[in-house]
Amino acid sequence: MTTFWAIGELVDGRPNRVTLELATIVHGLAEAAGGSAATILLGPGAREAAAEVAAHGPSVLAAEVDPGDRPIAALLAPRLAALTQERRPEYVFLGATVDARDTAGLLSGLTGWPVLWNAAAVSWTGSGPQVQMSTFGGRLLTESAFTAPPGIVVVRTGAVSAQPASGAGSVEEVALPEVEELPQVRIVERVEESAAGVSIDEARVIVAGGRGVGGPNGFVALEELADVLGGAVGATRAAVDAGWIPFAQQIGQTGKSVKPALYVAVGISGAIQHKVGMQTAGTIVAINRDADASIAEFADLLVVGDLFEIVPRLSTAIRERSDR
Amino acid sequence: MRIVVLLKAVPVVGTERLTSDLRTDRSGTLEANGADEYLLEAALKLAETSGAEVTLLTIGPAGATEALRKGLAMGAASAVHVADDQISGSDGTQTVELLAAALGRLEYELVFCGADSSDGGGGVVPAALAVRLGLPYLSYASQIEPAPDGSSVRIRRLNPTGYDVLEAPTPALVMGTQVLGEPRYPSLRGIMQARSKQVQTWTLADLGFEPSAVGAAAARTAVVSAERPPERGGATVIRDEPDAAVQQIVEFLATRRLL
Numbered sequence: 001m002t003t004f005w006a007i008g009e010l011v012d013g014r015p016n017r018v019t020l021e022l023a024t025i026v027h028g029l030a031e032a033a034g035g036s037a038a039t040i041l042l043g044p045g046a047r048e049a050a051a052e053v054a055a056h057g058p059s060v061l062a063a064e065v066d067p068g069d070r071p072i073a074a075l076l077a078p079r080l081a082a083l084t085q086e087r088r089p090e091y092v093f094l095g096a097t098v099d100a101r102d103t104a105g106l107l108s109g110l111t112g113w114p115v116l117w118n119a120a121a122v123s124w125t126g127s128g129p130q131v132q133m134s135t136f137g138g139r140l141l142t143e144s145a146f147t148a149p150p151g152i153v154v155v156r157t158g159a160v161s162a163q164p165a166s167g168a169g170s171v172e173e174v175a176l177p178e179v180e181e182l183p184q185v186r187i188v189e190r191v192e193e194s195a196a197g198v199s200i201d202e203a204r205v206i207v208a209g210g211r212g213v214g215g216p217n218g219f220v221a222l223e224e225l226a227d228v229l230g231g232a233v234g235a236t237r238a239a240v241d242a243g244w245i246p247f248a249q250q251i252g253q254t255g256k257s258v259k260p261a262l263y264v265a266v267g268i269s270g271a272i273q274h275k276v277g278m279q280t281a282g283t284i285v286a287i288n289r290d291a292d293a294s295i296a297e298f299a300d301l302l303v304v305g306d307l308f309e310i311v312p313r314l315s316t317a318i319r320e321r322s323d324r
Numbered sequence: 325m326r327i328v329v330l331l332k333a334v335p336v337v338g339t340e341r342l343t344s345d346l347r348t349d350r351s352g353t354l355e356a357n358g359a360d361e362y363l364l365e366a367a368l369k370l371a372e373t374s375g376a377e378v379t380l381l382t383i384g385p386a387g388a389t390e391a392l393r394k395g396l397a398m399g400a401a402s403a404v405h406v407a408d409d410q411i412s413g414s415d416g417t418q419t420v421e422l423l424a425a426a427l428g429r430l431e432y433e434l435v436f437c438g439a440d441s442s443d444g445g446g447g448v449v450p451a452a453l454a455v456r457l458g459l460p461y462l463s464y465a466s467q468i469e470p471a472p473d474g475s476s477v478r479i480r481r482l483n484p485t486g487y488d489v490l491e492a493p494t495p496a497l498v499m500g501t502q503v504l505g506e507p508r509y510p511s512l513r514g515i516m517q518a519r520s521k522q523v524q525t526w527t528l529a530d531l532g533f534e535p536s537a538v539g540a541a542a543a544r545t546a547v548v549s550a551e552r553p554p555e556r557g558g559a560t561v562i563r564d565e566p567d568a569a570v571q572q573i574v575e576f577l578a579t580r581r582l583l
Contacts, residue, residue, distance in 0.1 A: 071481070071490065073451070074461070096446075098483060102463050105451025114417050114544040117446025130548065135444050136340040142550045147543070154446060183460040185492040188478070193486035201484070205582070229583075237502070247466065247503045248484045253442060254359055254502050262582045272338060279556065283580055285573065291561065298556040301576050309566040310573075317570050318583060 013045025212267020270295025413540025
């Protein structure tokens with residue numbers, strides 16, 4: 001019987017969006033394969049988060065662990081390696097966030113398991129999971145597979161919609177085996193630069209700006225629009241390099257890949273390096289002065305005009321509509 | 325302080341294609357992976373300020389030499405090219421083993437590498453490599469500061485709301501981001517000097533690898549199919565004055581149940 005594990009990620013003690021999506025994925029794979037699925041939650045707050053996650057999958061294994069001054073991936077990887085030794089799952093799924101990618105890499109180093117990364121979709125072929133990836137800047141859609149179990153799959157946020165399972169799942173508190181820690185890395189200082197708003201990994205709506213936004217002041221209008229839509233603000237590399245917005249909000253080849261339901265691209269030409277990070281969004285609305293910009297080739301709606309005239313009016317119109 | 329920079333040679337962005345057996349075609353022109361160049365730049369700045377010595381390491385076909393030559397012209401002191409026909413088609417874990425073996429023959433306090441590669445790498449090789457070498461792993465660096473005596477390193481690790489300052493003893497592996505700063509262009513003088521710099525070529529035999537341990541036949545992941553994605557677009561275009569345009573956007577979003 002094939003066993004699938006989702007490795008959850010806790011942010012301030014709560015499961016993030018991709019955790020619930022991973023629980024949904026492993027649940028679906030287990031049903032297709034006639035196997036079993038579990039979500040693993042390790043870290044501060046795991047016990048309390050377990051019930052919420054159990055609603056999305058058949059079972060949760062949880063353990064409270066205190067990272068102390070270690071990065072979270074360095075805490076998780078050796079413990080996950082020990083748990084996989086003990087319980088022998090065939091396939092382990094993690095999110096494509098910064099911390100989970102580190103965890104996946106460290107886990108691969110510890111176990112020697114191969115990794116398929118940046119999965120945009122996961123299916124069961126009868127002999128193993130098959131993973132869809134957007135390759136070469138989105139010019140190809142490839143399907144990849146392991147030649148044999150075991151394997152680690154890194155899944156992008158938004159690959160599926162999280163679905164509550166029928167009936168509440170079970171929660172098991174696991175006793176973690178003693179592990180050999182990874183070579184020492186210490187967090188000596190934590191610096192908060194921006195308030196934790198909706199992160200672009202989690203957001204259902206992203207309002208993103210590029211060079212056309214013109215400067216940090218232009219992003220204020222985008223933030224207002226993101227706010228009325230309940231979304232997050234993203235940016236192209238050009239806007240990040242110009243220092244208008246932090247790197248954490250960069251979308252594209254050297255930033256994050258996102259898959260929101262709605263992507264509003266403001267003053268973004270649509271270069272291939274940006275396209276690769278957002279082309280799988282549900283709906284793409286582009287607001288651009290130039291009707292011939294490459295983004296016209298893959299947007300669903302192109303609004304030709306001055307963003308400074310359109311974006312504030314759009315925020316007002318949406319706010320008035322929701323106030324009605 | 326000795327720094328080894330891992331520099332992947334990738335097909336020129338925009339020209340990538342698969343071979344008939346669904347592997348990345350590396351027979352054409354290759355260039356240095358953009359994400360790795362930020363780390364090379366960070367290493368070269370340390371070379372200027374604290375006399376660090378920078379060595380490049382790449383695994384790849386003959387065409388990878390071009391990427392190394394550029395790195396040497398930018399200012400790296402020497403380069404190692406692991407090249408062997410058998411390596412083509414290796415998967416990520418095999419790449420980790422090969423890099424670990426090559427690094428085992430080099431002396432260093434720091435290993436630098438980029439966050440991902442433009443031809444499809446997902447940024448999990450650096451962490452696995454650090455584990456394999458028993459090195460502290462510091463990732464998503466926006467700033468890298470070795471201690472003056474080289475015995476430890478501090479980095480800023482970016483996260484969604486700010487950064488953490490991480491510290492580890494050396495030798496250590498640092499994966500970094502573009503926030504480290506734009507890479508320099510090679511100067512004419514640098515290009516001239518690069519001609520006399522040494523590029524060592526190592527084969528599988530030099531690294532003590534059996535040819536059967538690497539390559540497509542031994543890979544544990546494989547691309548099984550590839551197709552062109554469905555075309556998006558056929559965008560509806562709105563060219564009205566702002567108030568009318570906004571009204572149409574709202575209607576469009578409402579129809580798609582996005583409000």
